[in-house]
Amino acid sequence: MKSVLPIVAVLGVAQGFASALLPQQRHHSRILQSSTVQHVKARSNLDADADYVKQQLKLKEAAYEAKRRADAAQSAKRSRGDTAVDPLSSLPMIPYLNEEGLVSDVGAARGVKASVYAVYDATPALQYIGVSRSVQQSLRLHLARCPELTHSVRVQHITTPSRSLLEVIKDEWCAENGGAPPGNDGGAEQARWEMPMDVKPLMTEEDKEKLMTAREKGREDSAIKAIARRFEAAKVEIMEARGVKENMRFDPKLKGQGLLDLWQPGPDTSVPTSTPKK
Secondary structure: OOOHHHHHHHHHHHHHHHHHHHHHHHHHHHHHHHHHHHHHHHHHHHHHHHHHHHHHHHHHHHHHHHHHHHHHHHHHHHHOOOOOOOOHHHOOOEEOEOOOOOEOOOOOOOOOOEEEEEEEOOOOOEEEEEEEOOHHHHHHHHHHHOOOOOOEEEEEEEOOOOHHHHHHHHHHHHHHHOOOOHHHOOOHHHHHHHOOEEOHHHOOHHHHHHHHHHHHOOOHHHHHHHHHHHHHHHHHHHHHHOOOOOOOOEOHHHHOOOEEOEOOOOOOOOOOOOOOOO
């Protein structure tokens, strides 16, 4: 019995100690919970502030873009004598090829300094909007680069062009279309319309092996030309099926670089102005 008493005493002391600590533990628990709630609220406030800042930035960007377009439209009006930009739908749809199989004459009369043009596929769906100082030459290049997408065209000719005017025309045509056409995506699709075709990324594993073997023998130029001619043949086949009679000769020097484009100077797509050169 004597041995049991110390144990009971110890247990009693332990229980008393635990009871004494319990309020303190509860107090610390409440502090921790309060701290957690405050942290969550602070984080929520930070997220809300970040969302607000993003929203304000978007509003400012939209306001800036609206002002830029309004300023450009005003400048365009002045440069055209307050004449409104022709809606795309108001312009005649011209067949890309005439009855002789040549690129149609789109009427760039004497005095025209620049042309804004819209190219359509067979659907017809708008595929590309371009600007050129030599629209006939540009249309030939587009036919060679995208023979399956060039079936009709609409053109607006400008005699007193300015950068703002040309931007306004393109912007309004895109808006009328419900957005930029595929050929004005600012990426790979736009490069199809505006740049020579690069066949190197399109090579098969067999092409790469042949090219490596030819390189070891010092015949890389001939090998890459042969690959380029295969892609050329595919384009020519499409044009022949459409009855194209234009002289579409591809540049042999470019083929040696793995590029495919017509043998002629590229069109001058720089923005012309009425300001005389000094």
